[in-house]
Amino acid sequence: MRQVLRLRGKGSEAMKPHGYGGKVIRVDLTTGTLIEEPTEKYARDWVGGRGINEWILFNELDPECGPLEPENIFTIGVGPLVGTLSPFCSRVSIDTKNAFTGGVGSANCGGHFGAEMKYAGYDNLVFTGRSEKPVYLWLCDGKAELRDASHLWGLTTWETEKRIRTNERDNEVRVIGIGQAGENLVRSACVMSDRAKAAGGSGVGAVMGSKNLKAVAAKGSLPITVADPERFIKAVDAARAKVETFPKAKLYRKDGYYGVESYYGSPAWEAGFRPVRNGQDAYWEPEKIKKVAGDTIKKYREKILACYGCPVGCMPWMNIPDGPYAIKGEGWWNNSSNSFCTRVDVDEPEPAIMAHLLTNQYGLDGDNASVVISWAFEAYEKGLLTKDDTDGLELTWGNHDAMLALIHKLAHREGFGDFLADGVKVASEKLGKGSEYFALHIKGQDTVDGVRISKGWGFGIVTSPAAGRHLRGATHSFSPEKFRSWDGVAYKVHMQEQFKGVVDMTGTCLYNNGLLSWETEISPKSAQYFAELTSSLTGMDLNYERLTLIGKKLHNLEKAINSIHGEFTRDDDYPPKRFWEEPVKSGPYKGENIDHETWERTLDEYYSLHGWDKTTGLQTRKGLEELELSVVADRLADAGILK
Numbered sequence: 001m002r003q004v005l006r007l008r009g010k011g012s013e014a015m016k017p018h019g020y021g022g023k024v025i026r027v028d029l030t031t032g033t034l035i036e037e038p039t040e041k042y043a044r045d046w047v048g049g050r051g052i053n054e055w056i057l058f059n060e061l062d063p064e065c066g067p068l069e070p071e072n073i074f075t076i077g078v079g080p081l082v083g084t085l086s087p088f089c090s091r092v093s094i095d096t097k098n099a100f101t102g103g104v105g106s107a108n109c110g111g112h113f114g115a116e117m118k119y120a121g122y123d124n125l126v127f128t129g130r131s132e133k134p135v136y137l138w139l140c141d142g143k144a145e146l147r148d149a150s151h152l153w154g155l156t157t158w159e160t161e162k163r164i165r166t167n168e169r170d171n172e173v174r175v176i177g178i179g180q181a182g183e184n185l186v187r188s189a190c191v192m193s194d195r196a197k198a199a200g201g202s203g204v205g206a207v208m209g210s211k212n213l214k215a216v217a218a219k220g221s222l223p224i225t226v227a228d229p230e231r232f233i234k235a236v237d238a239a240r241a242k243v244e245t246f247p248k249a250k251l252y253r254k255d256g257y258y259g260v261e262s263y264y265g266s267p268a269w270e271a272g273f274r275p276v277r278n279g280q281d282a283y284w285e286p287e288k289i290k291k292v293a294g295d296t297i298k299k300y301r302e303k304i305l306a307c308y309g310c311p312v313g314c315m316p317w318m319n320i321p322d323g324p325y326a327i328k329g330e331g332w333w334n335n336s337s338n339s340f341c342t343r344v345d346v347d348e349p350e351p352a353i354m355a356h357l358l359t360n361q362y363g364l365d366g367d368n369a370s371v372v373i374s375w376a377f378e379a380y381e382k383g384l385l386t387k388d389d390t391d392g393l394e395l396t397w398g399n400h401d402a403m404l405a406l407i408h409k410l411a412h413r414e415g416f417g418d419f420l421a422d423g424v425k426v427a428s429e430k431l432g433k434g435s436e437y438f439a440l441h442i443k444g445q446d447t448v449d450g451v452r453i454s455k456g457w458g459f460g461i462v463t464s465p466a467a468g469r470h471l472r473g474a475t476h477s478f479s480p481e482k483f484r485s486w487d488g489v490a491y492k493v494h495m496q497e498q499f500k501g502v503v504d505m506t507g508t509c510l511y512n513n514g515l516l517s518w519e520t521e522i523s524p525k526s527a528q529y530f531a532e533l534t535s536s537l538t539g540m541d542l543n544y545e546r547l548t549l550i551g552k553k554l555h556n557l558e559k560a561i562n563s564i565h566g567e568f569t570r571d572d573d574y575p576p577k578r579f580w581e582e583p584v585k586s587g588p589y590k591g592e593n594i595d596h597e598t599w600e601r602t603l604d605e606y607y608s609l610h611g612w613d614k615t616t617g618l619q620t621r622k623g624l625e626e627l628e629l630s631v632v633a634d635r636l637a638d639a640g641i642l643k
Contacts, residue, residue: 079507099203103566177215179363272453283587
């Protein structure tokens with residue numbers, strides 16, 4: 001395959017900064033050209049991972065291009081802490097134009113690929129264009145090569161990883177890529193790493209598929225240098241020692257995150273995270289919860305696995321040894337019981353586990369896919385769809401075999417699956433008949449979570465720049481008195497956004513950061529650990545204040561991308577109509593709703609904290625210049641969307 005490899009700058013090793021692989025590689029898939037440049041060009045201002053990705057998108061992405069057009073830019077990035085001794089540092093950021101909204105498209109996953117990519121010498125990958133035939137990118141010890149992937153096209157993510165490893169005669173090769181859902185441009189397609197780690201949301205798998213890019217495979221042995229080894233090891237020891245004093249650490253190792261946080265009777269089952277029957281309610285009957293709760297489902301859990309550099313572990317290896325749903329593989333998460341249980345009223349664990357593992361194989365984001373599937377179930381319940389529409393499937397609540405059949409049809413765009421494949425907003429507009437009302441999306445992207453009970457959770461999801469995703473601002477306490485309260489919601493979400501920026505730029509796992517801060521609500525306390533780790537590793541002056549400032553800058557950068565590419569304003573920072581208008585129907589929080597006046601007041605407060613215009617929700621020159629983002633203000637002014 002034709003390719004040209006050039007280097008911008010004078011000697012990659014001389015310019016390699018401490019803590020980094022050292023290079024950003026730009027891949028023009030149309031021409032097969034690969035161009036390298038030093039990571040140092042971006043690292044001081046944007047640290048790494050999501051920060052560098054989004055800065056490239058802001059400067060280079062054409063507002064006129066569609067998400068699935070060749071001109072879209074697809075980026076993969078890892079932060080400086082990835083591949084080091086720093087705990088919980090394995091995360092990979094994937095950023096592009098959102099396949100649902102046209103605005104910010106952003107996803108994140110763990111596993112081992114990120115560390116291997118760093119050891120191969122690369123921090124960020126930037127893909128443009130579209131290959132004439134399927135390809136994958138091979139990275140190994142400072143060299144990059146596009147290879148033919150025609151023999152991989154049509155394979156699941158599991159099969160793809162196995163085939164690449166077989167071809168390389170090396171089972172330690174790490175792979176990130178797409179399955180059939182991404183190949184078929186299904187909007188809910190995700191990117192999978194290590195067979196189980198999903199970078200979900202935003203349709204990133206569809207964008208990858210639109211470029212005929214099947215996978216990236218990496219194997220490396222290059223060193224990551226440390227600016228101040230003694231200080232860095234001291235910071236590592238302090239962070240790991242803090243983790244070991246946290247009582248839940250041992251429980252996570254034994255039972256995984258789901259087993260610890262979603263046991264029968266846990267507040268997590270009552271906080272409204274899991275919409276019931278497509279959000280008709282937020283309360284699921286206790287006898288159903290008991291059948292799929294963490295302490296019940298443990299009989300299918302053989303062991304707990306960990307990502308690279310994680311001293312705890314959280315992800316279970318599941319095994320259904322026999323019967324019609326016999327399957328084994330890694331993965332079952334809190335969201336799994338949302339997507340494949342409460343949303344479609346399935347209380348049988350075995351088909352639900354199979355559904356999760358099937359979506360991993362097909363490269364489907366279960367969060368997004370389950371939204372359009374549960375919408376179809378409700379449309380069927382209301383008589384708006386019939387068996388003639390659904391390929392003969394009876395979409396009655398609890399019909400787990402129909403759910404499994406729809407997952408297959410959706411991933412392959414087969415029959416009725418093709419009708420659903422562009423997401424719930426498009427499907428409801430095609431069907432009409434009032435089905436738009438119960439199509440649960442935010443800014444056009446299917447949203448998996450309930451937002452009526454836990455106020456900080458809901459507000460963060462709705463205002464997230466990634467549109468309806470719960471890891472970009474949502475906050476939560478497991479105390480019922482706190483999670484129902486609006487007190488401090490705007491401030492907490494504002495702080496969580498900054499903190500998540502720090503987490504993604506450094507390459508740290510958000511799930512286990514609570515083991516550093518000892519708080520269920522996200523706190524900047526653990527960011528102090530990351531500041532010391534990152535500063536001693538890189539030699540850059542990234543103290544707590546500077547690091548969190550860059551986190552706030554990143555959030556504002558994404559806000560600007562949404563304004564330019566998605567044309568979003570205050571009018572888009574509201575929950576789906578059902579959640580806006582219907583209270584919870586049953587259970588201990590019956591009648592709980594979103595008070596409109598309180599929402600408006602919280603939105604005003606939230607905009608003020610950011611320095612945004614309260615009337616329109618747009619950014620202001622003063623607010624951006626205070627964040628050293630004059631170039632962003634100028635770009636918005638040129639577009640006529642700066643207040």
